[in-house]
Amino acid sequence: MSEELKKHEVIISVKDVDKNFIVGKNDIVALKKVSLDVRATDFIILYGPSGCGKSTLFNIILGLDKPTKGEVVIRDTKIYNMDDDERSTFRSKKIGMIYQMPYWIKSGLIDKKCW
Numbered sequence: 511m512s513e514e515l516k517k518h519e520v521i522i523s524v525k526d527v528d529k530n531f532i533v534g535k536n537d538i539v540a541l542k543k544v545s546l547d548v549r550a551t552d553f554i555i556l557y558g559p560s561g562c563g564k565s566t567l568f569n570i571i572l573g574l575d576k577p578t579k580g581e582v583v584i585r586d587t588k589i590y591n592m593d594d595d596e597r598s599t600f601r602s603k604k605i606g607m608i609y610q611m612p613y614w615i616k617s618g619l620i621d622k623k624c625w
């Protein structure tokens with residue numbers, strides 16, 4: 511019962527996140543001071559021009575890419591306080607993600623077993 515979500519509970523909180531990519535001598539600022547709260551019943555569309563940082567933000571929320579600054583809290587857990595293995599386990603239990611088609615796996619085994 512403790513896992514039950516309250517209707518307007520904040521389940522994802524992004525706090526003051528910066529993300530910089532260092533490429534050679536270039537410091538690429540992908541995200542600067544990004545904050546947002548997602549509540550249990552929210553349906554959110556994140557949109558913007560190519561290169562504005564959508565994928566970077568998703569990767570950070572998924573726990574795949576550590577922010578340069580700031581933090582991500584998912585249901586009271588600061589996900590970047592965990593080590594990589596703990597965060598992978600957390601992700602496998604708490605987060606679902608459906609990628610665009612290029613990430614889909616074409617597998618004869620899956621074809622036979624699932625469809």
Ligand SMILES: Nc1ncnc2c1ncn2[C@@H]1O[C@H](COP(=O)(O)OP(=O)(O)O)[C@@H](O)[C@H]1O
Pocket residue numbers: 531532533538539540558559560561562563564565566567
């Ligand atoms: N792994 C990376 N290395 C260097 N620069 C990156 C990397 N990933 C993204 N960027 C840069 O960060 C910015 C945001 O990219 P991205 O998050 O992919 O944008 P979007 O998904 O909105 O198109 C862009 O300037 C992009 O070139």
Ligand SMILES: [Mg+2]
Pocket residue numbers: 564565566
């Ligand atoms: Mg993208």
